[in-house]
Amino acid sequence: MIKALRQDRDLSDEQFRALLETDAYDAELKAAAHAVRLEHYGTDVYLRGLIEFTNYCKNNCLYCGIRRGNQKIRRYRLSEDEILGCCAEGYALGYRTFVLQGGEDPYFTDERICSIVSAIHSRYPDCAITLSIGERSHESYHAYFEAGAERYLLRHETADPVHYAKLHPSDMSCEHRQQCLFDLKHIGYQVGAGLMVGSPFQTTDCLIADLRFLQKLQPDMIGIGPFLSHKDTPFRDEPSGDLKLTLRLLGILRLMFPDVLLPATTALGTLHPLGREMGLQTGGNVVMPNLSPTAVREQYMLYDNKICTGEESAQCKGCLERRVESIGLHIVSSRGDAKCFRRSV
Numbered sequence: 410m411i412k413a414l415r416q417d418r419d420l421s422d423e424q425f426r427a428l429l430e431t432d433a434y435d436a437e438l439k440a441a442a443h444a445v446r447l448e449h450y451g452t453d454v455y456l457r458g459l460i461e462f463t464n465y466c467k468n469n470c471l472y473c474g475i476r477r478g479n480q481k482i483r484r485y486r487l488s489e490d491e492i493l494g495c496c497a498e499g500y501a502l503g504y505r506t507f508v509l510q511g512g513e514d515p516y517f518t519d520e521r522i523c524s525i526v527s528a529i530h531s532r533y534p535d536c537a538i539t540l541s542i543g544e545r546s547h548e549s550y551h552a553y554f555e556a557g558a559e560r561y562l563l564r565h566e567t568a569d570p571v572h573y574a575k576l577h578p579s580d581m582s583c584e585h586r587q588q589c590l591f592d593l594k595h596i597g598y599q600v601g602a603g604l605m606v607g608s609p610f611q612t613t614d615c616l617i618a619d620l621r622f623l624q625k626l627q628p629d630m631i632g633i634g635p636f637l638s639h640k641d642t643p644f645r646d647e648p649s650g651d652l653k654l655t656l657r658l659l660g661i662l663r664l665m666f667p668d669v670l671l672p673a674t675t676a677l678g679t680l681h682p683l684g685r686e687m688g689l690q691t692g693g694n695v696v697m698p699n700l701s702p703t704a705v706r707e708q709y710m711l712y713d714n715k716i717c718t719g720e721e722s723a724q725c726k727g728c729l730e731r732r733v734e735s736i737g738l739h740i741v742s743s744r745g746d747a748k749c750f751r752r753s754v
């Protein structure tokens with residue numbers, strides 16, 4: 410099955426089920442995924458400097474620590490100057506991609522987002538700007554693209570509409586989220602989709618639906634990490650996602666999409682002290698250290714016990730460099746574009 414997956418980049422649903430539901434093939438899958446990442450990306454690991462610029466959100470996703478209904482967190486927004494300060498620090502440290510991530514915060518109108526994006530773009534024309542600010546209209550996405558944003562991360566969360574409805578309130582829909590991803594692709598963004606492994610009510614069928622959706626979307630990046638609960642959400646007592654299954658999915662995705670960007674996520678590093686190293690050894694090729702000011706990092710808790718909230722940006726980068734080198738891979742200072750990216754317009 411693993412040879413067939415590597416060669417054909419596809420399996421039948423029943424074969425995917427067999428692969429997903431046992432750990433019998435994990436060692437072989439890991440070796441194949443690593444070989445494919447070496448063929449397509451060598452030992453390179455790309456850095457994304459993450460700037461969490463607002464923890465306000467108008468939505469109430471049941472799994473999320475910054476959901477609207479959580480009254481216990483202190484809300485913050487970074488000013489344009491503070492965001493530019495994070496970029497200046499990141500640029501000096503060698504970052505060539507900035508990821509602006511936040512909840513769906515109406516304060517950040519299209520005008521404000523465009524102003525921030527153009528300011529970063531004019532100061533750092535050699536850097537890629539990624540937005541991760543949720544569902545917006547086609548017109549808004551187009552305006553940000555014109556201002557200089559080239560990439561957009563929007564996890565699809567789950568491709569199964571029934572499962573989606575169990576994770577989100579009724580004013581959000583699976584169909585709209587997927588439409589946003591296709592809009593972004595059509596505009597010309599490099600697009601990142603993704604999901605949490607082990608989210609409540611997830612079944613193997615849900616995961617197979619996710620793989621089929623990703624085949625249809627053909628994203629440039631796929632962000633997957635384990636589900637981790639947050640104490641102030643309705644899912645506070647739900648168990649964490651499984652490390653082995655998360656790694657298994659990373660391996661499967663590397664074989665299905667040899668040129669895609671696959672982050673070894675902070676959630677994986679939170680689940681296990683060597684989670685990110687394991688992710689990078691199972692096909693991962695991106696890490697996303699935090700560039701947000703340390704004063705606000707504790708407030709951007711999507712799940713409990715998130716790592717790397719106390720370190721300065723330079724410490725974060727140094728720590729990750731050591732971790733990546735320890736497994737024979739190397740962080741490179743470049744934009745790190747996806748090799749699969751073809752602008753569709």
Ligand code: SF4
Nearest residue numbers: 466468470473476512
């Ligand atoms: S997952 Fe995103 S959209 Fe949902 S509540 Fe959290 S920040 Fe808001």
